[in-house]
Amino acid sequence: MSKPKHSRALAETEAQAIGRNLRTSPRKLGLVAGLIRNEPVSEALAKLSFSKRRIAKQVKTVLESAIANAENNHQLDVDRLIVSRAEVGKAMVMRRFQARGRGRSAQIQKFFSHIKIIVAERSDNDEGKAA
Numbered sequence: 502m503s504k505p506k507h508s509r510a511l512a513e514t515e516a517q518a519i520g521r522n523l524r525t526s527p528r529k530l531g532l533v534a535g536l537i538r539n540e541p542v543s544e545a546l547a548k549l550s551f552s553k554r555r556i557a558k559q560v561k562t563v564l565e566s567a568i569a570n571a572e573n574n575h576q577l578d579v580d581r582l583i584v585s586r587a588e589v590g591k592a593m594v595m596r597r598f599q600a601r602g603r604g605r606s607a608q609i610q611k612f613f614s615h616i617k618i619i620v621a622e623r624s625d626n627d628e629g630k631a632a
Contacts, residue, residue: 514622515585516571519615520563525556526612527591533560534587534616542568542582542620560616567618577622585621589614 511517523530533554537545542564549561564584571577592613598606 511619512621513575514577514624515619516567516575516577517617517619518563518567518570519617520559521615522592522613523556523559523616524611525614527589527614529554530556530560530614530616531589533557534589537564537584537618538587540584542579542584545584560618563616563618564620567620571620571622577620581623582620583623584618586617586619588617588619590617591615 533549533552533556536548536552537560540548545564546561549557549564568579568582571582572579592615594613595611597609597611599609601607
């Protein structure tokens with residue numbers, strides 16, 4: 502016996518990709534995610550390509566994965582895709598210590614993050630507003 506198939510959580514015009522355990526804090530990743538929210542996919546890729554932030558390269562691969570999922574798995578038109586949502590969440594925290602004076606130690610926290618990018622196909626009436 503297999504598990505029962507659950508219904509699709511996204512709409513028919515949406516596709517998603519998830520990047521897990523990215524080695525940056527959620528606060529820094531949120532700044533990069535804010536750059537691409539509600540942008541057409543071509544502009545979002547351009548912004549991530551020329552961003553100076555280190556994590557932008559990994560966010561770009563997640564966005565490219567979402568675009569490929571939309572094209573190959575859901576037969577959506579790539580030219581009409583926009584980044585509808587870019588959600589950032591906390592992942593694990595690696596804890597290290599640093600030796601301090603007088604035999605003491607201080608804790609160092611290395612944060613990890615998750616990102617979920619959802620791309621959606623614009624409808625015909627939305628294209629008139631964007632132009």
